[in-house]
Amino acid sequence: MKILAFNGSPRLKGNSATMLDNAIQGARENGAEVELFNLYTMQFSGCISCFACKRLNKERPIVCVVKDDLQPILEKVREIDAIIIATPVYYSSETAATRALIERLCFPYLNYADYSNSHFPRKIPVGLIYTMNIPSEQFEPLGYNITFGRTKDTLARELGSCTMILANNTTQYNDYSKYEANTTGEAKKAYRDTHFSDDCRKAQQLGQQLATVKSLIS
Numbered sequence: 642m643k644i645l646a647f648n649g650s651p652r653l654k655g656n657s658a659t660m661l662d663n664a665i666q667g668a669r670e671n672g673a674e675v676e677l678f679n680l681y682t683m684q685f686s687g688c689i690s691c692f693a694c695k696r697l698n699k700e701r702p703i704v705c706v707v708k709d710d711l712q713p714i715l716e717k718v719r720e721i722d723a724i725i726i727a728t729p730v731y732y733s734s735e736t737a738a739t740r741a742l743i744e745r746l747c748f749p750y751l752n753y754a755d756y757s758n759s760h761f762p763r764k765i766p767v768g769l770i771y772t773m774n775i776p777s778e779q780f781e782p783l784g785y786n787i788t789f790g791r792t793k794d795t796l797a798r799e800l801g802s803c804t805m806i807l808a809n810n811t812t813q814y815n816d817y818s819k820y821e822a823n824t825t826g827e828a829k830k831a832y833r834d835t836h837f838s839d840d841c842r843k844a845q846q847l848g849q850q851l852a853t854v855k856s857l858i859s
């Protein structure tokens with residue numbers, strides 16, 4: 642069982658990386674071999690709309706052809722059993738690097754002739770982790786369930802299935818007195834102390850589940 646894990650935050654020890662570490666730990670507990678990639682340490686772009694992956698000839702590539710740091714990792718996706726992606730929310734979306742990953746990962750498998758049928762040759766599960774500043778009560782009123790639901794559906798349609806988990810009201814600064822904020826460090830700490838370990842436990846369980854779901858040959 643091989644899993645690729647992607648940290649879509651520029652912060653290598655931030656909330657998303659911590660959630661991802663817990664998911665990785667859970668997957669390893671259940672025997673998976675996990676490789677971690679920090680997207681912000683890599684040089685790559687999003688889809689460049691070359692449409693090489695939509696050509697109707699024998700040279701049609703099976704993964705994105707754009708040559709950069711991401712390309713060899715996309716090659717590996719053909720052989721692995723699960724994927725975990727963790728991203729902070731930036732402006733009500735995934736981070737730019739995470740969006741770029743999802744475009745390059747999914748678009749070659751999108752079947753332009755029959756959207757209900759993916760070109761990916763197998764079905765594998767994806768774990769999708771979001772961390773965000775807003776409290777959970779604002780998640781639906783702000784439409785995040787719709788936006789992130791679309792990303793979840795895209796990953797599920799092209800790769801197999803997708804499970805999404807969240808961490809809300811995360812801490813951004815070590816010292817809130819030194820930065821602009823609409824809250825205090827005490828309030829953030831109180832919330833984190835009572836909730837973040839539960840969020841991390843959910844991430845660990847997600848990793849455990851991903852490591853036990855067998856990839857299905859379609």
Ligand SMILES: Cc1cc2nc3c(=O)[nH]c(=O)nc-3n(C[C@H](O)[C@H](O)[C@H](O)COP(=O)(O)O)c2cc1C
Nearest residue numbers: 650655656657729730731732733772773774775811
């Ligand atoms: C550029 C930027 C934009 C952000 N936009 C949002 C947002 O739209 N909604 C939200 O809930 N949090 C937003 N945040 C807060 C982060 O999503 C949150 O603090 C997250 O947990 C940070 O994750 P990290 O520690 O892994 O980097 C934003 C943070 C940054 C730096």
